[in-house]
Amino acid sequence: MPRKTTMLDPNPNPLSLPELFQNNLARCADKPAIFFGGRVLTFAEFDRLSANVAGALAARGVGRGDRIGLYCPNSDAFAIAYFGILKAGAAVVPLNLLLNPKEVAFILNDAGAKALLYHEAFAPAVAALRGSVPGLAFLACIGAGNPLNDLPFSAFTISYQPFAMPTLDPAGDLVAIIYTSGTTGRPKGAMLTHRNLFFNTLSVQQALQLQPGQEIFITVLPMFHAFAATACMLSPLLYGNAIVPLPKFDPGQVADAIAATRATIFCGVPSMFTSLLRLPDAAVPKFASLRYAVSGGAALPVAVLKQFEQKFGKVIYEGDGPTECSPVTCVNPIGGRAKPGTVGRPVPFVEMQIRDDAGVELPRGQIGEICVRGPNVMQGYWKLPDETRDAFFGEWFRTGDLGCVDADGYFSIVDRKKDMIIVNGMNVYPRIIEELLYRHPAVREAAVVGEPDELHGEIPVAFVVLKENAAATAADLRAFCREQLGRHEVPRKVFFRPELPKNAAGKILKRELRAAGELERGVDSRQPGG
Numbered sequence: 001m002p003r004k005t006t007m008l009d010p011n012p013n014p015l016s017l018p019e020l021f022q023n024n025l026a027r028c029a030d031k032p033a034i035f036f037g038g039r040v041l042t043f044a045e046f047d048r049l050s051a052n053v054a055g056a057l058a059a060r061g062v063g064r065g066d067r068i069g070l071y072c073p074n075s076d077a078f079a080i081a082y083f084g085i086l087k088a089g090a091a092v093v094p095l096n097l098l099l100n101p102k103e104v105a106f107i108l109n110d111a112g113a114k115a116l117l118y119h120e121a122f123a124p125a126v127a128a129l130r131g132s133v134p135g136l137a138f139l140a141c142i143g144a145g146n147p148l149n150d151l152p153f154s155a156f157t158i159s160y161q162p163f164a165m166p167t168l169d170p171a172g173d174l175v176a177i178i179y180t181s182g183t184t185g186r187p188k189g190a191m192l193t194h195r196n197l198f199f200n201t202l203s204v205q206q207a208l209q210l211q212p213g214q215e216i217f218i219t220v221l222p223m224f225h226a227f228a229a230t231a232c233m234l235s236p237l238l239y240g241n242a243i244v245p246l247p248k249f250d251p252g253q254v255a256d257a258i259a260a261t262r263a264t265i266f267c268g269v270p271s272m273f274t275s276l277l278r279l280p281d282a283a284v285p286k287f288a289s290l291r292y293a294v295s296g297g298a299a300l301p302v303a304v305l306k307q308f309e310q311k312f313g314k315v316i317y318e319g320d321g322p323t324e325c326s327p328v329t330c331v332n333p334i335g336g337r338a339k340p341g342t343v344g345r346p347v348p349f350v351e352m353q354i355r356d357d358a359g360v361e362l363p364r365g366q367i368g369e370i371c372v373r374g375p376n377v378m379q380g381y382w383k384l385p386d387e388t389r390d391a392f393f394g395e396w397f398r399t400g401d402l403g404c405v406d407a408d409g410y411f412s413i414v415d416r417k418k419d420m421i422i423v424n425g426m427n428v429y430p431r432i433i434e435e436l437l438y439r440h441p442a443v444r445e446a447a448v449v450g451e452p453d454e455l456h457g458e459i460p461v462a463f464v465v466l467k468e469n470a471a472a473t474a475a476d477l478r479a480f481c482r483e484q485l486g487r488h489e490v491p492r493k494v495f496f497r498p499e500l501p502k503n504a505a506g507k508i509l510k511r512e513l514r515a516a517g518e519l520e521r522g523v524d525s526r527q528p529g530g
Helices: 017-025 043-059 076-087 101-111 120-132 153-158 194-207 226-238 251-261 270-276 281-287 302-312 385-390 430-438 474-482 510-520
Strands: 032-036 039-042 067-071 091-094 115-119 138-142 174-179 189-193 216-219 242-245 265-268 292-295 316-320 351-355 368-373 396-405 411-416 421-423 426-428 443-453 457-466 493-496
Touching: 017 043, 017 076, 017 194, 017 226, 032 043, 032 076, 039 043, 043 076, 043 153, 067 076, 067 101, 067 120, 076 091, 076 115, 076 153, 076 226, 076 242, 091 101, 101 120, 101 189, 115 120, 120 138, 138 153, 174 194, 174 226, 189 194, 194 226, 216 226, 216 251, 226 242, 226 265, 242 251, 251 270, 251 281, 265 270, 270 292, 270 302, 270 443, 281 302, 302 316, 302 430, 351 396, 411 430, 421 443, 421 457, 426 430, 430 443, 430 457, 430 474, 443 510, 474 493
Parallel strands: 032 242, 067 091, 067 115, 091 174, 115 138, 216 242, 216 265, 265 292, 292 316, 457 493
Antiparallel strands: 032 039, 174 189, 351 368, 368 396, 396 411, 421 426, 443 457
16 A cells, blocks of 8 residues: 655655555546547556556566656657556656757767657657667557657557556656756766655645645646656646647637637746746636746746736746756745746745855855755766766755845846856846836847957847847847946847747757857857767
């Protein structure tokens, strides 16, 4: 029998995620778990399908400690496969859908993946990479087609193979190895244990004040990403709430899905809220069922937050957290005092501090690196002991975010440590400039990066997307900035773009903007063949 724990225990006994799911199954068995493709799966059906997958995997030699690649867009199949892998005792290696086959092969080889479950849409990529991943014992294709003639995943869900679910160690056994984007070199795999995600999903459950059996999440953030996996898939499904997976972000489809399912919670990244603002006023009533929205993944411009709340009448609660922290660390209090421009207070079971470069805690109001301690913090980076050691001050994980904490305990992120610009020896934080640019009536999106300069060390450069039918020149925007910024903070250059580059989660890719600036200056730092 699974051990018991409750959401209200001040010091809960951590369970494996399959145990936690089974604990909560009886009271939600007949309730909807997943809305997808015009059908609704109940929790009992979801439990049966994922158990079938676990049995099928076990029959093919998958067991405790193995790693299984999952290469699939948001869907019911993603969740079924994910939970099936966990029930078999293995760990999920979720794959970023925007990676090229060479990058996917690197991750599969690095993780030592025993098998790959992939969606038929990625058959061309799988065909290109399979010869370079010799450790794969088998591959299974999700979808009606099977162009590579691999094992059909549909058979995994219908032919139950009886097996004894392995006993897992919550503190030692992994749920997932989630690879970071690799902005500073090779991707690093953050090892997240059952204990990590037991506590972080419980943190989300409590911090977001979720009502078991009553919430419906719009899950359009990519489920391979830590934010969506924890906040928009695991947290709802482990505690009896439903999800509505959407394979891609389309503002009109999001509005329709909210209206059709009477969804109560929407989680997004800033660029999504910017896009939703462009919906016609006729779409506003479709958002009526939402209790609130949550923003994470990047800083939400205060101007966008206020415009969204004014148009849709729904509060956005901003939060934050890195992959290595499972990932949720903080959020503005639901129903309490929200402070625009902050990421709120630490969620239950999480501690946060501001520390200097030597690891010494700084007084409130001073800017330093945000550090996190708690049972949610990763076990470490897969096979990278040196990088793991460098990522910590003792028990405190170094997030790489620069920020401060106010007298009320609300944290603000000033910028990524690596994004800070130093102009004539003075620190310039791009987010401050970006916040101001978003307040200009012609600006839809903005991002600021540093550019090397012989005279000043670095200078700020702005990349801007204008609103439809709006006009502004570089001189206009620089004059606007001069009214409220110091001379060293005013962008020396302004480049206009039809769109800004984003990753699969919708986060603006500043590294690509920096590369674009290098090319414009005649510097090509791209790798051969990259």
